[in-house]
Amino acid sequence: MAWASRWTSLCRNLLRRERVNADLDEEVASYFATLVERRQAQGLPVEEARRAVRLEFGSGQQVKETVRDVRMGATFDTTFQDVRYALRSLRKSPAFALTAILSLALAIGANTAIYSIVDAALLRPLPVAEPDRLFALSTLQIQIPGQDRPAQDYSFSYPLYQQFRAAAGDSARLGLFSNGNLTDIQIPNRGAPMEKAVCGFISGDAFDILHVQPVLGRVFTTAEDRVPWGHPYAVISYDYWQRRFQGDRGVLGRHIQYGRHNLTIVGVARKGFFGVEPGKFVDIWIPAMMYSKAALTDSGWGWFRILGRLSTGATRAAVRARLAPVFDAYEQELVRRFPMTPEPMQKQYRERPLLIHAAATGASNFQVDFGRPLWIVLGVGAGILLIACANIASLLLARSSVRSAEMAMRISLGASRARLIRQLLTESLTASAIAGVLGWALAQAAAPVLVAMLSDRANPVRFALSMDTRVLLFCAAVSAAAAAIFGVLPAWQASAAKPLRELHGLRTEARKLRLGRAFVGVQVAFAFLLIVGGASFLFSLRNLLAVDTGFNPHNVVVINVSTQLNDITQKPELNVFLDELQRRVEGRPGIQGAAVGHAGGLFEGSHTSMEVIVPGRPRPDRQEYTMPASPRYFATMQLRLLAGREFEQRDRDYQYSGPPARIVNDAPAEKYFGNEDPAMGPRPVIVNQAFVQKYYGDENPLGKVFVTTNGGRREIIGVVGNAPYGSLREGPQPIVYFVVRGTNFVALYIRTKMDTGSVVRLVERETEAMGHNTRIRGGTTLDTLIGNTLLREKLLAGIGGTFALLGLMLAAIGLFGLLNYSVTRRRKEIGIRAALGARASSLVLLVLRDLAWLIAGGLAAGLGCSLVLMSVVRSLLFGVGAVDPAVLITAAAVFFAATLIAGGLPAGRAAAIDPMVALREE
C-alpha cells in the first residue's frame, strides 16, 4: 500500500507544487511561532526569543530545504530547477551560447545526416516480413591482373537458377531479381511519348517469397514462370502509382510499352516496398519470362541476382550444402565447354565457391560501391564532433573562472560537490539538447542534398530516408555523448572552487589554462587529421580527372539507338541502316564527326573480351578487352592512329559472303563474330599500343595475324593510342577493336559543340526520315559517363573535403578563443613589458610562443594518426600514397594559414595594449 500512497504524493508534489509549498511554509511558520512563544513565556523579549530559537534549531528556510530534499519528486524538482537556471545563464552570455550551440548543432547535424543515409543504405532491414530469413547467393568474381574488378560476383544464369531451385527443395525458396534499370517506356503503347521508369525483372514467386501483398489488383505468382514471352504483365510500385498515375484506382488494365512487349498492369505493390536494392526504387516489375528468350536458355549469360528465404527450421549452411555441389558441377561443365579459356581463369572458375550470406538489408551495387566510403565519412563526422566538443570544453573552462565566485558562494551555503557537478552537467546537457534539436532539423534538410550528390541521371539514387526512431536515437545519443565529453571536465574543475581562496581573490588559473591547452591540442590533432584526409581525397579525385584518356572525351554526345525493328531483322540490312544513319548524322551542320559503337560499352560498365593467341608466343594468362568500332570511330573520338588505317566499309563485308563454315557455340564473344568462313582471309582488327607492346614488342604488328577462340584468325590493320576501357583507375589495357556490325543496340558517338537535347532531336529527325521505327534511348555526354565512374571519389572528396574544412574552422575558433583568453589574462604582464620598452613583435611572440609548443605537439599527434588512418583507406585513394609528401605539405600549409588567421587577431591585440590602461586595471 505504501507505494500507492507514494505515487499520490509524487503526483501531488509535482502538479500541485504551489499548494504543497504553501502548506509547508505555513506549517513550519506555525511551528517556529510556537517555539518563539514559549521562549517569550519564559521571559525573553520577541527579538531575543527569535534569535534563540534560530540558534538552537536553525532557520525555517533550512528546515524547508531538508523537507524538500527528502520529498518524493525531489530529484525531478532539482533537475527542473537546474534546467531553468541553465537556460537563464545561457541567455546571459549570448556570445558563448551562440558559438557553442551553433558549432555543436553543425556537428550533430552532419553526423545525423550521414547516419541516416548509412542507415537507409546499409543497416535498415528491407521492409518485408522476417527479413532475417532472407539470404543472397554470390561467388567470387574472376580476377584479371591489371583490371579493376569488384570482389564478388552476384549474377547468375537462368539454367543455373533452375538447377538451384530443384536442388534447394523445401529448405528454401529462391527468387530471381534483376538489377533495376532506368529504361525508356511508353504509356500506353508505341505511339505515346517516351518516358523513363526503373524496371526490374523478377521470378513469379518473388513477391510471395518476400511476403509482399498488393494494395490493388494482384502480384505475380508461379503462374508467371511458365512460358517465355507468355506473360505480358506488370506490377507497379505504390510510389510509381501515386507519382505517375495519381493513385487512380482505374490503373489496372492499363498498358505499358516495354521494348516490343505491351504489358498490362495487373497490380500495385503495397506501400513502402521498393524492391530489394537499397538505393534504388523500382517502379515497374516484369516477369522474368519476358526477358530476352536467349537469356533464358544461355548458361553463360548472367543477368540477375538470386535472393531467397529460408524455410522454417532451415539454416543457410544447410541450403548451401545442397546448392554447392550443383554450382561446382556447373562451373566444371562451363570450363569444359570453353577449353580455350586461359588456364588461370579456368582455375578460378573451377575453384570459386558458392557463397551464401544474410540479406536482411537487401543487396545492391550501391552497398558495395559506397559502403566503405560512407563509413569513412561518418568517421570524419565523428572527428568533427570531437573537435566541436573540445572547443566548447575549452570555452567552458575559460568561463569557469568567471563563475568561480558563484560556485564558491554555493559551496559555502552548503551545496555538496556532487550537487554542483550535477547542476553544471545539466547545463551542458541543456545546451547540447538545444543543439541536438537544431542539428536534427539541419540533418532533415541536408540528407536529401547529400543523396542528390550521389545520384546522376542515368543511375538515380533514391532512399527511403525516413528520419525515424533509429536516426532519432542516434541523434539523441550523439548529443548526450557530446555533453558528457565536453561537460565533465569543466564541471569537475569548477566544482573544485575553494571559497576561501575566492574571497581572497586568488585564482586557480594555472590548472584551468593547462586543461584548456590540452583541449586545444586535441582539436589541433583532429583538425590536422581531417585536413590530411580531405586533401588525400581531393588529390585522388584530381589525379583521376587528370588521367590521360588518350582521346578527347569532351564535346562528345552519346546516344543509344535501339534498332529492334519490325521489318529489318537481317544483319546485312542492319549494317546498311547503321551506315546510312552514321552518314546522315555526320553530314549535318554543327556535327564534327559521328561513329557507331555498342551500347553500354565505353564507361558504362559492361565489357567483352576474347582470347588472343599469337603464333610463336606462349599461351596468354587472360583474355583481352574487345570493342566494336565503326569506320571513322577513331577520328571522331580523336584517338591517335599510330599506324595502318581505320576500318572501312569493305572490312565488314568479310563476314557475309558464303555459307556458314561451321556451327558455332554460344560463347558471348562469339556472338559478335558470327560465323567464320575459312575461305575468306582473316578478319581485320585494330589494336592499341598496349596490345602491341604486350604481344609484339618492337616488331611491326601491321599485317600480323593472330588466332582467337575456335581458331578464328585476325589480321592487324591498324594501331591506335591507348585509351581506358571502363575505368580510369585501370591504366592502359590491351584492346582489340573490331568492326561494329548491326545488332539491336548501338551507341552513336557524336562529336559536336551542340547541346545534348538538340543533338537528340537531330538524330530523331534522321531516324524518322529513314523510317523503320527506330527508337532513341536518350542521350548523354561522354563527360557525364566518365564522371559517373567517379561518383565514389566525388563523394569522398566533396563531403570529406567539406567536413575537413568545417573541422578546421572549429579548431581555429578554439585556437582563437584560447589565444584571446591568454592575452586577456596577461594584459598586466604585457602592459608592463610594453611600458619597459618591449617592441610589438616581441610581445606578439610572447603570446604565440605559449601555444607554439602546443600546436607542434598537436600536429605531431595528428600526423601520427593520419599515417595510421591513411593506410586503412589506401584502397580508396588513387595516385596518393599513405605517406604522400604532396598531401602532407598541402595540409600543413592550409593548417598554418588557419593558425595565422586564428592567432592574428589576439596577437594584434597584444601588440596594441596600452601600458597605462593595462596597469590601471589593478
Add this chain to the structure above:
Amino acid sequence: MAKTVEILQGTLDLLILRTLELRPLHGVAIADRIEQVTKGTFVVGPGSLFPALHRLAEKGWIEGQWGEQETGRRAKCYSMTRSGRMQLAKEQRNWERILTAMNQVLTQEG
C-alpha cells in the same frame, strides 16, 4: 539539559509512530512528548522532525490535518493510519529482536 544522543533515521520513525499510537498530536507536541518520555535523552529539533513527518506521511503511515489549537493558532495535526499501525507492530517486533541480539553480544562472558 542532558546531552542529546544522535538518533538514527529509522529509530526516529519508530518513535514518532509510537508517540502517535495513542492519540493524534501536532508537530510541537510530538517533539515535546518524545523529550518528555525519554526524560530528555532524545531532543528532536524541527530539522529532523519535519523531514521524518513528511516522509512518514508520504508513505501513508500517518496523515496530517490542519486544525486549530487551544491557543487559536493553526497547526497541522498528525494521526496514525491503519497501515501505520501495522508498520508500527512490525517495527516493534524488529526492534525487540535487535535488542535481544545486542544484549546477548554485550553481556556474553568470555
